[in-house]
Amino acid sequence: MKGIKYSILIIIIIANSILCTSCWNYREINDLSVIFGLGIDKKDGLYEFTGKILLTANEENEGNNLSQTFISSQGLTIFDAIRNLVLQDGKRVYFGHLAFIIISEDIAKENINEVLDLFMRDDETREDMWMFVAPEPYSSKEILEIGLDHQELATYVNDTMINMKHVGKSYPIRLYEFINISSSKGKDGVVPLIFIKKTLLGESAYIIGNAVFNGNQMVGKINGDECKTLCVILNEQKGGILPVTYNDEAETTTVSLEIGKTKTKLNPVFTDDNITIKISTQTTAVIAEIMNNNVNVLDKEGKDKLIEAAENMVENNIKDLVKKAQAELNSDIFGFGQLIKKDNPSLWKQIEDDWSNIFQDIDIEVNSVVEISGSALYEKIIK
Incomplete structure (x- = not known):
């Protein structure tokens, strides 16, 4: 009996060693265009696909391990445009190393998921790639081509x-995260904006702000400071600077507070005819910079005034952003709907189909607490 078992084991080992020596879909890298950055625009009714690819060493590039170049094609669909690339260099595109995707604003305003569908279905693409929107007047193609003069765009x-x-001046998001948000009710997504900015080193890509979506369609933008407030509401603020400016009798005081951490709690309150979201924030910070040395913000009286000004600033920023999301954007980027669904499922079933309209009339109450734990390494006013 033991002899039969040993014979079977030996047969299995030999079979595995033969069958598992290579990948079933193995392809030489020289037969592929390895793409790691992608831009998608729309021109004359066709999708324009622009990719940044790696080239392996060849006869013309002998002595260099890798070089980079751009490829571009058009098609009625994204997949059509990708396949048309074969007509240029005879190679198929490999998406296994695709790190980021840039989509033009006009496509985002139509239906961004039509563009993303292929990348979620394809078994080669990475669902954790970063997503960006190129706001007008920029195209994703020119941002990808300009990139950065001083470092690799993918690294940046x-x-x-x-x-x-x-x-905190942009809210990062990956492909799978945006798909999950846009495919569910009760929360809308945001995607970082990527611009072109002139620097001392030349024109470079620059990330700040977010495109705001209602479902699959882009409906507006929020700037860098509004993104910081969004991070606070979503309980995602891990640091950053809070510049506080206020009037103290005859003096105007400006102080930079370095945020250690902010904890945010959202609590829905239901009445017969209304829904109120109570937003409570608690921020710990240190005094990192004092711009006016004529005002003492380190004694008790000065610190109390600074704390009051900081708390008012946080509360007003939250109120302003929620008001903009309701009145101007009609986009629940805060997930208030999901909060109601979790806290009161029966009510959510009644209102989910009309949530886009109900969201605009939601009331909020904001209470912010700021705690200043010190003044970094220096505890005096510089005179």
Whole structure:
């Protein structure tokens, strides 16, 4: 009996060693165009596909391991445009290393999910790629081609998105996150904006602000400071600077508070004819910079005035952004609908189909608390 078991085991080992020595869909890298940055525009009714690809060493590029170039094509659909690339260099595009995608504003305003559908279905693409919108008058093609003069665009994009939590002036999002949001009711998505900006090193890509969506369609934008407030409401603020300016008798005081952490709680309150969202924030910070040395913000009286001004500023920023989302954008980027669904499922079933209209009349109550724990390493006013 043992002999039969050993024989079967040996057969299995030999079979696995033969069958598992290579990938079933293995392809030489020289047969592929490896793309790692992608821009999609629309021109004369056709989708224009622009990609930044890696080239392997060849006879013309001997001595270099890798080089980069751009490819571009058009088609009635995204897949059609991609396949048309074969007509240019005879190779298929490989999406396994695609790190980010830039979509023009006109496409985003039509239906952004029509463009994203292919990348969610294709088994080669990464669902964790970063998403961006190129606002008018820029096209995704020119942003991709200009990129950065001083570093690789893909590196800049990834580093900026990962470290954006320390700035908060854009809300990062990956492909799968946006698809999940846009495919469900009760919350609308945002996508970072990517511009072209002149710097000392030349024209470069620049990420700030967010495109705002209602379902699949872009309905407007929020700027960098509004993005910081959005991070506060979503309980995603991990740091950043809060510049506080206020009048103290005859003096105008400007102080930079370095935020340690902000905790935000959203609590829905239901009455017979209304829904109110109570927003409570608690921020810890240190005094990082004092612009006016004639005002003492380090003693108790000065610190109390600074705290009051900071709390008023946070509360007003939240109220202003919610008002803009309701009256101007009609976009629930805060997830108030999902909050109601979780807290009161029976009510949500009654209102979910009309949530877009109901959201515009939701009341909010804001209470912000700011705690200043110190003044960094220096505890005096510089005279």
